[in-house]
Amino acid sequence: MAMIAKRKFDPNSIVLALNLDYTLAHYCDGMKGLFEVLRKLHVSEQDARKALSFTERKNFSFSEFYRVLAVNTDLKLNEDLFMERMQDWLTGSYKLYDDARSFLFEYLNRVPIVIVTAGDDKFQRRKIAHLKFVPDEIAVVSMGNSKLDILKDVFDRHQKTIVFVDDNPNEFGHISFDAWFGSSSYSVRMRRGDSPYEHIEKDQSKLSIT
8 A cells, every 4th residue: 555655645635435355455364264164064165166156246244155055055054153153264364454554554543534345234344343443434335336426425525535446447447537536536456466356457547556
């Protein structure tokens, strides 16, 4: 996140709209721990990956993941115990990137920070609470939906330069950032090696952070 800081924006004139997954935080074990938990429950990695992929295309949550596994595999565990094991894995695996932690420490009390993320509302908020930082606002959209309406609302309320950071370059095409917000706001692609979007080279962001 250092390149944003180096631009030395006036903290009084901007709002940071930050994506969550693979921008600020990630599963630091690359899901290996999740597959290991499921292996011990007699669910193969192949079946687990299929269920995970199906659930992620919707709005991922542990309860939805359980339902998909229960229907499609030989999972023999009640939902409460399953949720406990998933939460234990999440607690040990889901972490802020080191540079994001430093960035938030520097800017959290100086600049309005809005987390704009996609997925299941309760699950995304639970992950943020687990990370132990408190943004000014949290906004969650359903998977596949554009974040434009949220960014419009943030802009209308704050009337400040929007700096929108996301690892998914497809978001910038959805948003038509310049057409709506003008040249005074910035779309920034976060490049993370473990992002599922890292292989997409072309994007319409104004800046890129590696």
